[in-house]
Amino acid sequence: MILEAILLGLSTGTYCTMYCAPVLIPFLFGCEKTGHKRNAALTGAFLGGRLAMYFILGAAFAGMELLVHEYMNPVLARKLSVYAYIFCGLSLLFNSLGVKFPWGCKDGCHSPKLRRIGNDWVTAVVTGLSVGLHVCPPLWTAILRSVFGGNGISGFFYFLFFYVGTLPFFIPLLGIPFVAKKLPVIKRVSRVTQFCLSLYFLVCLGLLPFFFG
């Protein structure tokens, strides 16, 4: 059971990478302090947020009796994705304006009011939570298997090991401080990327589909 969960995570981890890498790469590269410990802790906070959202979603789906279906309702999945992009875009935008604005302001702070709400730790957790709202097919499979695979505790561990199986795809992120040290210009470039990405998530993938379908 554990081996199956890990293999499921390993074989489908690219899905997670595709959703998480665009958020994490510019966010981690653009940080003012780029120590190895801080970088690992921020990544951990993001991944913790994502795992927490998966448990919340699992509980909510079970409560709504959605888990009796073999497939996730695509309309609901799309709605959740739209919310994910809105929250993620807002969080990245607050972080950009409050702490990591690329141009012409001291310490990257463009709007001092957003400095607290947009600090790196809050952003890591909130973006982690919002990325967790993307319900991809492997996640759905893992949720179903963990719910129907046995009793509550073994299901919990099944999901946990599935999650652990996806983590090797995040190991390259631990090298970010090393690259940032070798290539200092990447910090400013990443801040531009994060700013563009936050607007794209918020407007193109969040608000437009939210209002106009």
Add this chain to the structure above:
Amino acid sequence: MVSSLILCALMSCLTFFFCVVMGNFAPTSIIYAVFLIFIFTRMTFAERKRIGSGVIYRRIFQTVFAVGFCIAFISDLYAERGSMAITSEAMNNSELPFCHIAIPQVLLPFLITKSIIFPARISGAYAAAASMICIWLAVTLTVGRGWCSWICFYGGWEEGFSHVAKKRRLNLLPKNKEMREIHFGFFLFIILASICQLSCIYCEWFCPFKLTTEYFPMNSIPTLLAGVMFIGLFLGLVVVLPILTKRRTQCSTLCPFGAFASLTDRISLFRMKIDTDKCKGCLKCASACPFGAIDITTIQEKKGHPELNCAKCGECMNACPEKAISYEFRFNMKKEKCGCGRKEPKTAFGRVLREISEPAQLFRFAAFTFGMIMSSGFVDRSMKIVFDAIKGAF
């Protein structure tokens, strides 16, 4: 003199084959071939007289190419679909023409999913993904980012508009570094967003050249907004800012292919060299560079070469009063510093061979050859369309 004649003769043969023979000896293909040979000959002999003075012929060539491409491409779309708007049939059948700007967006998703995320033909007719990627590889290995200033069929629009005004109204020279950061930041954004969405984000939302090629039909608010974005970006970055700044602003701030080509340029054969002993620091090269590749610090810190985003257009060579800037083989850059490895040829044949193998001559020859091959089909057809239209009008 003999070396220039030999190069012109070689180019004439190539032009004859690629333009005239491939164009089935049509009158328009012959006219275009004569035009190309004239441009190359004038460029080569102008460069013999004064280094850098041939750039005007590159400008003319690229502008003609861009306008010709646009006319031929749009008429193709009308013939095939009846409009410039992308039809759902073309999308479903993966029949959209694949352009080089999509290359950096499809490479990483291809590694992950083993499929091309752009709805294009993989092989077969022109503008298929495989043929475009092969051309890009060949150009990258030889002229590198020279693609942008010699071969790109969109760049000619900005090239033309940036030479409309006589005087520069807006000086972006002090902002070069910031513009480069925006360019690479935007490039990284496009790559990451393309991975996230598994679609070409730049083509969907940001390409100003949708206005001159094909676009999604504007039948919903999001597509209408995208249309407004295309029009705004085209007017802003391709028309107004190039006129005000005398620079190629779209190419140096937004184009993901430009940023990608800057990064892959390291494997190309040629690069620009600034002779720091000759340079007097007048900064004329920096203000002449249409890509913002020479900063004030590049000259002050005596780096000896332009920055990463140099497109090898040769404008700086033309502007430099000391003739301190030249093309150089990348593998020769270190050797030049010690002054070793260069022997004067003793025979006339040796001197001719030496002249032909000068990096500047070879670079111009290679870049023009690629440009000629890429442009021949389009410009030839566009001339035919224009002549037919004139004939029809009378």
